[in-house]
Amino acid sequence: MRAGVLGELMTPEAMVAAIVGLRARGYRRIDAFSPYPVHGAEEAAEMKRSRIDWIVFPFALAGAGAAYLLQWYCNAFDYPLNVGGRPLHSAPAFIPITFEMGVLTAAIVGLIVYFALTGLPELWSPVFEVEGFERASIDRFWVGVDAGDPRFDRAAVEQALVELGAARVAWAGPRWAP
């Protein structure tokens, strides 16, 4: 969230309810911050299932394939040596590393993709400037609407959040903003 209005809620249930409420009011760019993943929050925000797995899969295949190819290149193509009378292209022996490299690529690419999708690392974010936001990682649940939402209106959102049970509401973002 670059900029927007946030409201602090006390329980995860209230947070889900607030999201539902905001959506009902027609807001689409809703975000929420909670100490742990809250059941139903994503569904309430009508977010789709993450697609990281599908992004990672081709990389994993490519990593495994490259590993196999490299082994073939080293042992059967570039410097073919008679090793114990074994075939130069000893396919079964090349499998373990192929598998390991597939897993390794998947894990590393997965992490990179996660960072890319979530914008991490990002030590500073406008929300961190919000008074009391530090409890979002402990026992508070913050829900907000992004200023980029087509129906965004600061006063209206603040009003809605208070109605939905926010103990306090705050503006996150540049100070000079509306």
Add this chain to the structure above:
Amino acid sequence: MNDDEPFEPAEGRPGDGEPDGITRRAMLELCGASVALAAATGCGQNKRDKLLPYTVNPPDLTPGIPLRFTTSLSLDGYATGVLVRVNDGRPSKIEGNPEHPASLGATGAMEEASVLGLYDPQRPRAILHRRAPAAWPALTRVLGQDRPDRGAGLRFLLEPTGSPLLGALLDRVLRRFPAARVTFHAAARSDSGSLGAGLAFGRPLQAVHDLRKTDVILALDADFLASGPFHLRHAQHFAGRRRIAAPGAPMSRLYVAEAALSPTGSLADHRLQRRPGDVHGVLAAVAVELAGLPDVALPVPKEALLAALAPHAAREDRPLVGAIARDLARHAGSASVIVGEWQPPETHALGHLCNAMLRSESTVDLLSPTLVSLGAQEQDLAALAREIDAGGVDTLVILEGNPAYAAPADLDLERLITRVATSVYLGSYDDETAAVSQWFIPARHPLESWGDARAYDGTISLIQALIEPLHEGSSPAEMLAVVAGDAHPEARLLLRAHWQDRLKDRDFEAFWRDTLKLGVVTGSSSPAVTAPIVPGALLSALAAKAPPAAGIEVALRPDSRVHDGRFANNAWLQELPRPLTKLTWDNAALMSPALAARLGVTDEDRVRLSLGGRSVEAPALIAPGHADEAVTLHLGYGRRRAEPVARGVGFDAYRLRTWTARSGAVGLEITRLGGAKHPLARTQMHWSTEGRPLALRATAAEYQKNPDFTAEQRGPLPSLMPPLPGSGAGGPPQWAMTIDLSICTGCGACEQACQAENNIFVVGKEGILKSREMHWLRIDTYYEGPSEAPRVIHEPMLCQHCERAPCEYVCPVNATVHSPDGLNEMIYNRCVGTRFCSNNCPYKVRRFNWFDWEDHVPANQGLVRLQRNPEVTVRQRGVMEKCTFCVQRLRATELGARIEGNRPIREGEVTTACAQACPTRAIQFDSLSNPGSAMARWRREPRNFAVLHELGTQPRVNYLARIDNPNPEIG
């Protein structure tokens, strides 16, 4: 020879003539070599190496191309001819001289190892007088001065020698000092052979056995295949009759009676375990049986003989000795009796009688003695000791032999020498004798000496220096020349003068050149004489011999490695496993399992051995197959004053030796001592095959009945792997080896040759105790049957160069791979040292550099580096190594053949160091593409097999199952 005279190197075998111009270059090369070698041990890539060219290039030398020169190495007076490989001025490897009768191209372990002695950093470097450095002129003044007493107080003690030069010099000395006396003494040599001949023939003749013609042999306490002056010749000739080329082919038969299992005994078809003192009884019983056979011509009165032998013969089992006697008689004319060095004269005499009965004219030659003998001017060691004790000796000149250590203990020479006013000792080390002598002169190593020598059959060979002396020193010839009156004798000039004088009219330079090239003086062997048995003295001696007493007999024998102690500072020999016991870095009291059980003694227990008031402490070692009620001790250990390698190694068995009982005596008392065990470093700890088909054997009869008894251990196996490229006749080389177990004596010469050729480090006793020996080739010895009377088989085990090598596919860095010509290559510089290959080697022939052995073991340091073969990488710590089939030799030969127009490598053109050394020629090496080679022919024999064939490793080293030829009459 004039140094400035151009010298044409002689072409062809065996030697490359005389090294030229060594005086000017020797030290120079040492410098160059040490720089090169200093670099060879490390990475050496960061500092810039130096190139040191000759200032004047010797005419016959191309730096980088090794030369081979002939010379001779003598042991206890008898010479063995050798070829010495010299790399850029450094003698680096001893090989056999095929032209020399005592070598026939083979070498023993001692010959192989002697090159290390040359570079021993602990060799003394200066003349000492009363332990302070002194100069040669001062010594010559003392030795060369005139004596008013005509030499009455002058005594010489030297080792027996056959050298014509020394003989002539002794004559000169005795002409100048007629009253002087000379003593010949060798601790590891007995005179009972010549005494026995004296009893039998009335004169001291030497028996030379020609085993090329011998079908049945009865060896009595005689290890004729692995010790004695002609053992290399005996071994090769014996193997020729022993090797059975096809099922049903004839082969010889060997009976052995002995106490401790010897290499010879391990090949016996029937082995009688007897105390040394009971061996006479065996021969007596055989003689009695022989005398009773119809076709035997008896040169002595039968009744008298039977009467004389009866007390001895009665102790033996008649059916057994009867069968032996009948077998011998059946082969009369091609049978012989060999009596061991340490048997008493009566046994030797009886042996001569038996040989006469067996019509042995063609198998046993009788020769006049080869050694120098001075008649009345000679006295024995006991007489010398008595004279010194009586104060009759003012000057004692000791020329080698270390008598203060190695003389019989009851003579107490160590004390007596100090009582001589002037004692002069020429010795290889600053040893026990040097410590008690006033003068000490370092002796030259044989490889830096000039001289001549005679083989056991009298053949004369020259000893030529192959390197300028590394240290100040002298030789017996020079010392005698000084006494004879020369001021500045030089051995080379003495030698040339002697032979010039002797040859008179013949072209001396041609003789000199040819002899040095060939290594022997052609036609110089002693002629055989015919001598009839003289019955009188023989019978009375036999009758007078008392039967052996009861009790434990101790047998004192020279060690198969350090001999009489002279090689004690040779780390290679110390670490070379003794045959059969595989003991290194120690000697031990060998005893039978039954005796050990009776005494409550186990391996490594310390025992006190007492004999006639003297005693030593020794570790016990149970030796399967040892005669009961007997203990064998090996001499040459427990040096009281010795150099670092020998220090603290073993116990001194000379302490139990007396002048009259040099071979041992009955009456040994053994006490078990408590306390900690004395760890014995042995390279093999398990002696049973556990029923596994590892070393196959059969009798000749079984072989004839079932020639395919090794079928399970050879032939194709099903495999999922792609087929291997074959090796057709005449195609590119495919190296392979075949080893005939029938003729392997387990002597260890191959192992020693391998070490010398391949820069193999020693690891010390500690290393052996930790099972970290580095030998690329080992000899596995397996015992079968009861440990009281086991059957033995030796199996040389080296890298098998498997075509489907299990070591190769587990190496993560491709440091061990297969070459197109069938070698299992080990690339040290690629090895990271995972040791996975060793785990997966079912033959366990890979060796690991656990440490930087040069850094870790002092015996690998210093001058000994100069011995190293520059064609073989010195291995760094952390890398694996193993037998390479001497790949440096293969590649050199291959390059030569390729340069000569890509011609194929000829049959027998190259061989490995082990095959080259093997006394029995049991190891054959060649390319499979030479189907006519012995290696390939042997493989086609039905008894061919591969060790662990069932694993599918397809080894390139194949074995021929051992075939024994027991007498069917004996159950």
Add this chain to the structure above:
Amino acid sequence: MAALFPRWSNTAVRVAVIAALGGGAAAVTAPMIWVRTPWVRHQNEPIDQPVQFDHRHHTQDDGIHCVYCHTSVYKAGNAGIPSTDKCMGCHSQIWPRSPMLDPVRRAYFSGTPIPWNKVHDLPDFVYFNHAIHVNKGVGCSTCHGRIDTMPQVYQAAPLTMGWCLNCHRRPEAHLRPLSEITNMRFEPEAQPESVRAALAAELGVRSNLDCSACHR
């Protein structure tokens, strides 16, 4: 409440991440590049020698043949460094008093060798054999470069294992007629492919990638 980190920290982190990744990559690739540079092997660096011996002068001005001094090149593993008497053979007559030749005369008369610095210094576990190469059509200049133009000898070729292997894989590309072995100006690569193939066939040259060909 102010945030724990200032806004610029995001940029700092991005820079740090890029630096770390770049640094990691550099840490891996830099040594690989370094070992491929000539200076790691002192390639092309003239080596000072105890005597200022000039190959350029001896071979070009005086026309002395390589094998006159490097006598054993056709028969031994090493080409051979001439013994001092060879130098003196000429220099007892020519420039007998030159101060430049002082070390040579001193070596000759004292019998102490001239300590030349090794220029082509292979590791001790590598057994390079000159004889087989010159007898099979590999010329001096193929490995040593234009020695005849070097006032001070330097190592012209990388002498890495990979460099050896490149030739051992396809030796025919670098062969020349035996008559041209010592010809410094001859360029084997300039010959037509058919000529080189014929040479390889005539001399029986084959690709040799056997480890023990060089390591033993």
Add this chain to the structure above:
Amino acid sequence: MSETETAALTSSATPPLAPLLLGHPTDAELTHQLISPVWTPRSRPAWLAAFGVAALGTTLLLYAVTVTVWKGIGVWGNNIPVAWAFGIINFVWWIGIGHAGTFISAILLLLEQRWRTSINRFTEAMTLFAVVQAGLFPLLHLGRPWFFYWLVPYPATMQAWPNFRSALPWDAAAVFTYFTVSLVFWYLGLLPDLAKLRDAAPGRTRRMIYGIFALGFRGSLEQHRHYRLLYGLLAGLATPLVLSVHSIVSADFAITLVPSWHSTIFPPFFVAGAIFSGFAMVVTLLVPIRRIFGLENVITLRHLDNLAKMMLVTSWIVIYSYLIEDFIAWYSGSPYEKYQFFVARPFAPGSMVFWTMQVCNILVPQLLWWRRVRASPGLLVVIAVLVNVGMWSERFVIIVLSLQRDYLPSSWADYAPTRVDIALFVGTMGFFMLLFLAFLRLFPFIPVAEVAELSHELRAEEKV
């Protein structure tokens, strides 16, 4: 899998199960309880003492490593034929211990076993630190460790490549992958808790340090959405990975022809053994920590009960493998195998270790059939330590006893470790403890976010 099914699987019928979480703490209380050990000095004396011992052990390790690298592995007791010994035993043992961590955090996650929640962080850390110890040995074990990178296919000027037919490059790849994936998995799990530390730790410096490692994680919907999937994906990757790692380690033996190594049962046998020893190590560490840090409400007897049952199950897989090995040795008729299993192991030198293994791996775990044993933390620790001894002995038996008695009796020789061998082994335990204790002080070793989530879920269920 429903809750009742889970219950049926993980416990015996009576009496009622101990709960996974005791009491009803609020999120704030829970968070405070779980992350406060990071900065509260409450645990200091015990911790300090343990840390001192661990530091001593680490010094010992440094000494042993220095001696080994400086002088060569001749300072070890290895020889020919026993070319592998303590180094590889320790490698396999430590790697095996690591397996339980991955098993708990990945496989139990996929199986939706909620009891993993309280202990997964800590077992993952155990995995990482165990793999660090394990990774030391293949390196040190090389004759020339400075050339370790020759196992990696990099473009060298010598143009030589590794040999991928050998199991050792497989090992290198597997251990490296295992370590990396475990690290990623662990770090990802730690992210939310690092955010908590950033926001709750006393002192700005501390908060900034944690803040840097938290990478700005703030628990937004987007971050949680991808997080959950990636976490699951990594668990999915780690599951076959953990099976493959010990399978590959077992290939170091199984691809050879050494009698008793050359065996197809090795991969499953090794994996089971690894998890067996890993669970034992978890129990060994968990019980004292739970006590020292007063975490009985989070790590309940239910957890210990489940761990004990896992040990019992895996012990039976191991026992089964022993039986099959013996059967195949007999059935194959190979004299080498038969000698190894029926003569060498029970009777040859070193057979004491074999019998130790029999007792510790076969008999001792059977105590876990009794509920009362499983409910006694003290007894569980004793059993777990014995199992670890037993599993170390098993590797000794497999490696040393097999090599001592292979094909040619002539080359048989016995093995004895040296002081350096022992120092290395003890030293790695010290180093492991050092890392582990540092971890306890620096990070919340109970995953706060996950426990809070669990607590929330449990409360929700209670209400239903």
